[in-house]
Amino acid sequence: MAESLDTQQKPSSNYFKAVASITWKDMAAELRSREMISAMLVFSLLVILIFYFALELDVKARNSITAGALWVTFAFAGTLGLNRSMAIEKDFGCLDGLLLAPVDRSAIYFGKMISNLFFMAIVEAIVLPFYSVMYNINLFNSGLLLITFLGSVGYIAVGTLLAAMSVQTRTRDILLPILLFPLTIPVLIAAVKASSGFLLGSAWSEIEPWFNILIVYDIIFIAVSFMVFDFVVEE
Amino acid sequence: MIEVKKLVKRFGLKTVLRGVDFNATPGEFVVLLGPNGAGKTTFLRILASLSRPSMGLVKVAGYSLPNQAAPVRQRLGVVSHMPLLYGDLTAEENLTFYGRLYNIPLLNRRIEVVLDLVGLSSRKKDLVRTFSRGMQQRLAIGRAVLHNPEVMLFDEPYTGLDQDASEMLDGVLKNVAAKGRTVIMTSHDLARAEELGTRFDILNRGVISASAQRSNLGQGNLLTFYKKVLAGTDG
Amino acid sequence: MSPQPRALKTLNILSVILVLGAFLQVILFTPYEEIMGPVQKIFYFHVAVAWVGMLGFIASAVVAVIYLVTKDLKWDVICLAAVEISLVFFFEAIVLGSIWARRAWGTWWTWDPRLTTAAILEMIYLAYLLLRQGLEDPERRARFGAVYTLLGGLSVPLTFISIRIFRTIHPILIGGGGTDTMNMSNSMLLTMFISIGVFTLVFITLFWHRIRLGFLREEVEHTKLSVTE
Numbered sequence: 001m002a003e004s005l006d007t008q009q010k011p012s013s014n015y016f017k018a019v020a021s022i023t024w025k026d027m028a029a030e031l032r033s034r035e036m037i038s039a040m041l042v043f044s045l046l047v048i049l050i051f052y053f054a055l056e057l058d059v060k061a062r063n064s065i066t067a068g069a070l071w072v073t074f075a076f077a078g079t080l081g082l083n084r085s086m087a088i089e090k091d092f093g094c095l096d097g098l099l100l101a102p103v104d105r106s107a108i109y110f111g112k113m114i115s116n117l118f119f120m121a122i123v124e125a126i127v128l129p130f131y132s133v134m135y136n137i138n139l140f141n142s143g144l145l146l147i148t149f150l151g152s153v154g155y156i157a158v159g160t161l162l163a164a165m166s167v168q169t170r171t172r173d174i175l176l177p178i179l180l181f182p183l184t185i186p187v188l189i190a191a192v193k194a195s196s197g198f199l200l201g202s203a204w205s206e207i208e209p210w211f212n213i214l215i216v217y218d219i220i221f222i223a224v225s226f227m228v229f230d231f232v233v234e235e
Numbered sequence: 236m237i238e239v240k241k242l243v244k245r246f247g248l249k250t251v252l253r254g255v256d257f258n259a260t261p262g263e264f265v266v267l268l269g270p271n272g273a274g275k276t277t278f279l280r281i282l283a284s285l286s287r288p289s290m291g292l293v294k295v296a297g298y299s300l301p302n303q304a305a306p307v308r309q310r311l312g313v314v315s316h317m318p319l320l321y322g323d324l325t326a327e328e329n330l331t332f333y334g335r336l337y338n339i340p341l342l343n344r345r346i347e348v349v350l351d352l353v354g355l356s357s358r359k360k361d362l363v364r365t366f367s368r369g370m371q372q373r374l375a376i377g378r379a380v381l382h383n384p385e386v387m388l389f390d391e392p393y394t395g396l397d398q399d400a401s402e403m404l405d406g407v408l409k410n411v412a413a414k415g416r417t418v419i420m421t422s423h424d425l426a427r428a429e430e431l432g433t434r435f436d437i438l439n440r441g442v443i444s445a446s447a448q449r450s451n452l453g454q455g456n457l458l459t460f461y462k463k464v465l466a467g468t469d470g
Numbered sequence: 471m472s473p474q475p476r477a478l479k480t481l482n483i484l485s486v487i488l489v490l491g492a493f494l495q496v497i498l499f500t501p502y503e504e505i506m507g508p509v510q511k512i513f514y515f516h517v518a519v520a521w522v523g524m525l526g527f528i529a530s531a532v533v534a535v536i537y538l539v540t541k542d543l544k545w546d547v548i549c550l551a552a553v554e555i556s557l558v559f560f561f562e563a564i565v566l567g568s569i570w571a572r573r574a575w576g577t578w579w580t581w582d583p584r585l586t587t588a589a590i591l592e593m594i595y596l597a598y599l600l601l602r603q604g605l606e607d608p609e610r611r612a613r614f615g616a617v618y619t620l621l622g623g624l625s626v627p628l629t630f631i632s633i634r635i636f637r638t639i640h641p642i643l644i645g646g647g648g649t650d651t652m653n654m655s656n657s658m659l660l661t662m663f664i665s666i667g668v669f670t671l672v673f674i675t676l677f678w679h680r681i682r683l684g685f686l687r688e689e690v691e692h693t694k695l696s697v698t699e
Contacts, residue, residue, distance in 0.1 A: 014338045021335035029323035032362075093317030097378070099285055100319075101336035102308040158621065165614050169604030178600060182593040183621055186628035189636055209635050213628065220624055228620065231538055231613045235286040247543070247608030248692050 018103035022111025026085065027118060036084045040077040040123045047073045048131055062135055067195035070131065070139075071151070071188055074124060078155055079177045081119050085112065086163040087173075099233060109229040113160040120152050143198035143207070150214040151191030154221060155184050161225040164232045190214045236261045236386060236417040237282065242291035244277055251277045253441035254291070259434075261385075264418045266432035268425070268461055273438045275421040279390050282419065283313050296385050309337070312379035312387045314412065316394035318371040319378065322364035326355055326374050329363055330381060337382040345381065352411045353377040369400025376404075376412050387412050389420035393427060401427065429457040437464045474682070481675040485668075492518075492661075492668040500661040509573040512566050514662055518669035520563035520588070525673050526556025527591065531623030534616035546612035547684035549619060550602070555676055557595040560588045583633040590629055594622040 030036055051069045055061065089095040089112075098108050128148075132139045159180055166175040194210035239257040243250065251274045259265050267275050280286040282295060284304040293300040296310045313319075320329050327346060334342040350356045353373040363371060372392065379387065392408065393401050401424075409431060412418070422428045428435070429449075435457060437445045445464040452460060474482075496514045503510040530552035537545035567585050568578045579585070598618050605611040 014336075017338065018336055021332055025321065025324065025328075025332045028328060029321055033323045088321070092322065093315060093319045094321060096285060096313075096315070096317075097319035097333065098336070100283060100308060100311070100313055101333065102305050102338075103336055158625075161617075161621075165601070165617070166604075168610070168614075169601065170606075171600070171604040175597075175600060175604060178597045179618065182590050182597060183625045185590055186625060186632045189629075189632040193636065213632055213635075217625075217628055220628075221621075224621065224624060228538070228617045231617050235280065235610070248688070248695055 014103055015107050018101070018107040019111045019114065022098070022108060023114045023118070026112070026115035029088070030115075030119065036081050037119055037122055039084070040081050040119065041126055043080060044073045044077045044123055044127045045130060047076065048127070048134065052134075062137055063200060064196060066131070066135070066137060066139075066199060067192045070127070070148075070195065071192050073127060074120070074148075074152070075155065075181070075184070075188060076177075077123055077127075078120055078152075078159060079180060081123070082116055082156070082159045082163040082180075083167070083173045083176050085116055085119070086160075086167040090167045095233070105230045105233055106226050108233070109160065109164075109225060112164075113156055113225075116160050117152060117156045120156055121149075124148055124152065137199075139199075141198050144195050147191055147194045147198065147211070147214065150211075150218060151187050151195075154187040154214060154217045157218065157221045157225055158183055161229060161232060164229070186213055186217050190217070236263075236296060237419070238292070238294040239282075240292040242278075242281065242293060243289045244274070244281060244286070245289045251441055252281075255438070255441070255443055257436070257443060259417050259419060261417055262415070264413055264420070264431060264433045266428040266435050267419060267421045267438050268423075268428065268435060269421075269438035270465065274441050275438050276390055278438065279313075279388050279419065279421060282386075283311060283388055284308055309382065310385045312382070312384035312412070312416075313390070314372075314375050314379045314387070314392050315390040316392065318363070318375045320363045320371060320374060323362060325360050325362055326350065326366075326377075327359040329374065330378060333378050334381055339382055349377045349381055352380075353407055367400070368395050369397075369403055372396060372400070372404055373407050376407050380412055385416055387416050387418045389418065389422075391421055391423070393422065393424050405430070425458050425461060429455070435460070437461060439465060478675070478678055478682075481671070481678065485672050485675045488668045488671060492665045495661055495664055500658055501655060503658075506573060509570060512570045514665045516563055516566040516570055517662055518665040519559045519566065520584075521666050522669050522673040523556045523560035523563055523588070523591075525670065526552045526559060526677075527623070527626070529677070530556060530619050534619035534623070537612060537616040538620070541609075543608065543612055544685070546608075546615060547688065548681055549612075549616060551677060551680035551684055553595055553598055553619065555673065555680060557592060557599075559673075560592055560595075564588055564592070581633070581637065583630055583637055586633050587626060587630040591622070591626055594618075594626070598622070 048069070051073075055065060055069070089098065099105070128139045131137070159176075162179045162183070163176055166172060166179060169175055190210040190213040194207050194214065197207040197210065237257065237259040239255055242252055242255040242257070244252040255274075255278060257278075267278065269275050277286065281288050281293060281300070284295075284300055284307050287301045295307045298306045298310075300307060321332070324332065327350070330346045330349065331342065334346060339345055347356070350359050353376055355370065355374055355377065358366070358370070363374065366374065376392075389408070389412070392404065396404060405427060413431070420428070420431065433449050435447050435449070435452070436443050444467075445460075447460055492514075496511050500511065500514070502508065530549050533545050533549040533552060537549060564585060567582075567588075571580050571582075571585075572578050598615060601618055602611050602615050605614060
């Protein structure tokens with residue numbers, strides 16, 4: 001070996017660098033092609049339009065239904081993004097490329113999770129003002145934004161893990177929502193209730209239990225995904 | 236450099252490898268031949284630390300698998316029939332990404348050198364999506380040698396390449412990928428295999444049924460040897 | 471094929487006798503509840519089958535963890551057995567609960583936390599079976615199945631809590647407290663515990679049979695493979 005073999009370093013020192021480079025790679029590719037985000041976005045806007053006709057969102061109904069409509073939109077758009085983000089890894093064998101690298105498997109999980117979260121946040125950042133304008137309702141409430149973030153974290157934490165599983169099955173894209181939705185029901189309930197609590201101006205004591213559920217869910221499922229991701233990618 | 240003893244791999248009830256004994260000394264270029272389903276790819280995936288052996292001893296560069304996977308991965312490069320590259324990143328970005336995962340020092344200089352070696356310097360700012368199959372495969376070799384591994388694994392690297400591209404790949408494989416390294420390659424292309432290999436092992440029904448040194452075989456006799464071995468084990 | 475062990479044969483007979491016994495106990499020796507009338511007697515079986523579903527649910531989550539630690543495929547067979555039993559028994563619990571609710575609250579379905587959680591759990595089990603169906607390699611199927619069962623085991627309690635809080639904040643639906651508020655005499659309680667005990671035995675018997683079936687199926691596959699090779 002003529003050249004440097006001083007490239008050997010402990011994988012642990014490499015951990016955060018690996019997470020960051022996976023996230024960077026996803027963002028660089030997506031910001032160039034914009035395939036995933038535009039699909040998620042167009043889909044979300046369509047859903048919001050459909051809600052108007054399906055639910056006849058008059059002024060009175062809006063306040064109570066808005067949070068539900070938003071979260072249904074986010075959840076469905078989220079599965080589109082999660083599927084696509086993992087399919088990119090699988091289609092040209094890139095997942096093997098990641099697994100061949102001397103990095104901890106969980107670094108791959110966190111890298112993918114952070115970029116998925118980032119894509120979801122971009123979609124939310126566009127959908128929320130759009131919804132505000134269309135339905136003339138102010139969604140720029142710091143509490144609502146915080147809940148949106150916490151809900152997205154839990155949803156994406158489980159979603160990234162399950163997408164890594166579903167992409168390896170024969171049924172692929174169809175399977176992800178079926179696997180994901182029943183497991184994320186606590187997140188969806190809590191996020192919807194807490195969001196509408198903030199929109200309706202409820203007391204903190206009414207919002208607090210939902211807030212707690214979101215926090216507990218996020219912590220449990222990030223920790224478990226971190227522990228079991230090895231089982232999902234190894235052979 | 237590579238030491239395999241009594242390697243058994245089962246997928247559930249199906250036994251794919253049934254006690255493979257295999258050795259490769261530093262600098263050897265071993266070509267693994269065998270019919271479809273003989274377990275060649277499985278064998279390479281085990282050497283690459285992507286798949287766990289069910290039983291037996293596997294040592295690569297002095298480290299045993301699967302327990303010491305991290306140092307093995309640091310010393311291993313893989314080229315498969317899939318490029319393991321991201322279509323929406325440029326050639327340079329792809330190498331930057333993998334270089335960061337391997338924590339390569341002075342990465343930019345190393346990338347320049349590697350791109351030059353595989354003859355893609357002029358296309359480094361182009362998206363991999365726009366590359367021909369042959370160029371993708373050359374870049375895949377660049378990716379595999381980026382961290383200057385001691386051991387290279389080639390899994391059917393010629394799949395999907397036309398005559399010209401195969402010839403071009405030949406040169407890169409010989410001069411860039413194989414030079415000074417230990418190489419294991421699987422291939423169906425006996426003519427190319429004969430040109431590249433220093434040793435030919437035949438894997439059939441989960442065991443290595445014959446092995447021949449290039450020096451003992453003589454020019455142009457590989458096909459006869461291969462047919463004779465398969466006929467012998469089938470009958 | 472090895473014959474059924476004697477303990478299992480004994481369990482078979484015991485289960486049949488005891489289920490019949492519990493049936494008689496419920497029909498003949500337990501007093502009528504005044505408001506509900508005979509329909510109330512469904513309750514004893516409803517609780518018992520839900521209990522069996524619960525046992526299966528807990529067993530599957532525990533066995534999933536054991537599989538992930540040991541990587542021994544026999545635990546996958548056991549996990550699948552637990553899931554299937556739990557799936558069937560929760561389904562029965564939902565059906566019996568619906569019949570009971572029809573009489574008690576005048577509606578087939580109420581968004582009661584227990585009933586709703588059971589329904590979501592059924593969805594998780596169906597997703598689990600679909601996931602397994604999409605995978606060829608038995609080891610990967612076992613690993614993914616175990617991971618999914620484990621995730622289900624963690625999310626279901628949170629689902630239950632969420633629905634519970636959901637309902638207390640919005641008590642607009644018909645019914646309400648459900649079984650918590652039911653007045654039960656001592657003999658009713660006794661019958662309930664008898665039927666829970668009996669169905670626990672049924673669970674053990676079925677679980678054992680289902681695990682044996684799983685192993686036999688594997689043996690068949692094995693034999694098939696050794697014949698073709």
